[in-house]
Amino acid sequence: MKSALLTRFELSLAGLPQILGTATPEQLRLRSLPDKWSAHENFAHLAHFTLVTQDRMARILQEEAPLIERLKPDTEPAFLLLVERSPQDVLAELQALRAQLNQQVAALSEAQLDRIGIHSAAGPMPLKAWLELFLVHEAHHLYLAFWRIREVLQKAR
Numbered sequence: 266m267k268s269a270l271l272t273r274f275e276l277s278l279a280g281l282p283q284i285l286g287t288a289t290p291e292q293l294r295l296r297s298l299p300d301k302w303s304a305h306e307n308f309a310h311l312a313h314f315t316l317v318t319q320d321r322m323a324r325i326l327q328e329e330a331p332l333i334e335r336l337k338p339d340t341e342p343a344f345l346l347l348v349e350r351s352p353q354d355v356l357a358e359l360q361a362l363r364a365q366l367n368q369q370v371a372a373l374s375e376a377q378l379d380r381i382g383i384h385s386a387a388g389p390m391p392l393k394a395w396l397e398l399f400l401v402h403e404a405h406h407l408y409l410a411f412w413r414i415r416e417v418l419q420k421a422r
Contacts (some may be wrong), residue, residue, distance in 0.1 A: 267375060270393065273400055274367045277407075278360065284411045285356075288418060293352040297416030304410040304417070305355065309347035310338050311406050312359040315366055318399045322369065325382035325392050334385045370396060 285293075293305040302310070317336055324331045338344045347355055378393040390398075 267373070267378065270378075270396060271367075271371055274363075274370050274396075277400060277403055278363055280407070281356070281360075284407060284414065286414060286418065288414045290352040292417045292421065293414065295417045297413050297420065301413065302409070304413040305352045306348055307406045307410040307413065308352070308359055309344060309350075309355050311403055312347050312355055312362055313338060313341060313344040314399070314402065314406075315359065315362040316343060318395070319362075319366055319369065321382060321395060322392065325380050325395065326377055330381045330383055330389065332383045332385060 288304065290305075293308075294303050296303045296306075314336065321333050324333065347358070350358070373392070378396075379391050381389050381391055382395055383389050384395075384398075387398075
């Protein structure tokens with residue numbers, strides 16, 4: 266289980282150059298739909314969510330079955346600060362944070378992966394399920410960023 270999880274963590278951002286394509290920093294900031302996040306906002310969310318996941322992981326490892334509330338990113342000061350930074354800074358921050366998280370995941374024992382955290386909506390989950398949730402959530406936002414970029418580039422033609 267752990268080796269497959271590690272491989273997925275190491276490769277999950279490998280497609281970032283293809284997702285970004287030829288988009289300029291300005292295009293990354295554009296919202297193709299007024300009520301949907303831009304690619305930049307999705308990347309800022311991923312950087313913030315990586316920080317949140319590091320915190321959640323630490324709590325699960327240190328506390329006995331901690332209750333972990335759902336994230337509300339639009340109101341999180343750390344997310345809002347990331348959105349104000351340049352797309353280049355956010356992408357660099359995302360990659361640096363992911364490298365840290367990858368190292369932390371690599372250092373986990375099977376017993377640690379089995380420790381429980383209680384998700385406020387999904388209930389008790391072992392840390393390995395939290396990490397699966399992270400990867401699925403990240404993939405969802407990479408998918409959204411891909412489409413937001415394509416929509417912006419299509420409108421620019």
